[in-house]
Ligand SMILES: NC(=O)c1ccc[n+]([C@@H]2O[C@H](COP(=O)([O-])OP(=O)(O)OC[C@H]3O[C@@H](n4cnc5c(N)ncnc54)[C@H](O)[C@@H]3O)[C@@H](O)[C@H]2O)c1
């Protein structure tokens with residue numbers, strides 16, 4: 001039987017004037033929610049985090065089909081099972097993940113479910129991986145954001161968009177595992193495969209960058225430098241066992257603490273100019289991992305010959321090259337052991353109706369992870 005959900009709906013991708021608090025691009029609406037179909041579950045959301053990728057849909061850096069119910073980092077409790085669901089029960093806590101994998105396409109068969117072609121195509125159409133829409137506004141379909149749409153009291157998602165976690169994890173902490181932690185820690189551990197003793201520079205200290213920094217520290221990196229413009233984030237990097245600095249001080253800090261360039265550089269800003277600086281900061285033979293999602297118009301300007309002559313690797317990292325069902329439980333265990341203090345990513349908590357103000361705070365670079373509690 002269908003139910004309803006109160007959700008944050010965006011009418012247009014791009015062309016939304018700032019400040020968002022005044023112009024309110026997100027509207028809060030009671031939508032009709034279908035019953036879960038084959039392999040799908042209904043989840044009562046209790047916490048969701050705002051990621052820069054949500055802001056990018058609002059400001060048009062990542063254009064998506066509209067109207068769309070936004071949100072892709074969240075957690076909740078399973079409250080109904082569709083036919084054919086296995087391994088989940090009503091009452092389980094799940095973390096939602098923003099790319100379901102089909103298990104059948106070439107990337108999936110190659111162990112790279114984070115590049116699933118079927119999941120990416122469904123996300124691009126704003127549909128669930130099973131096809132079509134479960135959200136309706138007075139009879140018209142509403143698109144799903146990355147198969148999740150968790151800025152809502154309730155969601156219907158494919159089982160493959162969920163990972164079950166322990167009930168005892170606080171909801172606001174569980175939420176950040178879905179994007180910031182999966183992406184950032186995964187970029188350090190999976191994509192960069194940091195080895196103990198290596199030196200690491202992380203560009204951008206938002207939720208994703210600070211998670212990458214924590215992943216680098218937990219991997220046993222000898223020195224980790226975090227680069228941002230915001231003083232509060234630089235101070236937090238210092239507190240987390242790294243060295244925080246600004247872009248204009250970076251060269252001097254690298255000279256003092258690394259004696260030169262870094263083994264590994266991770267970019268989490270989403271700007272091609274910053275990526276070019278990140279590339280320059282890597283040593284001969286160094287690995288440059290790019291996580292940020294710049295607008296598609298941006299082009300990367302690199303000295304082409306240096307890739308060969310300096311033997312550098314430039315590695316794109318989607319969803320932290322993570323296998324969510326394997327990696328989320330690992331990162332949870334590291335958090336419980338005190339080795340991945342991801343609760344420190346949470347900079348404030350809010351109500352669903354604060355989302356337009358929260359977009360402004362993220363746009364100004366002030367916030368880390370702002371969490372909505374339901
Ligand atoms: N690859 C993926 O799977 C994936 C997943 C999630 C998010 N993302 C992308 O990763 C990026 C980061 O996401 P987030 O939620 O952490 O964003 P955020 O806005 O919280 O963080 C970005 C940080 O970059 C800093 N910054 C801006 N200009 C800078 C500069 N010139 N030098 C250094 N720092 C600078 C900002 O102050 C901010 O702290 C975004 O582009 C987002 O779309 C990618």
Ligand SMILES: [Zn+2]
Pocket residue numbers: 051052053054072073179180
């Ligand atoms: Zn995200």
Ligand SMILES: [Zn+2]
Pocket residue numbers: 101102103104105106107108113115116117118119
């Ligand atoms: Zn696939």
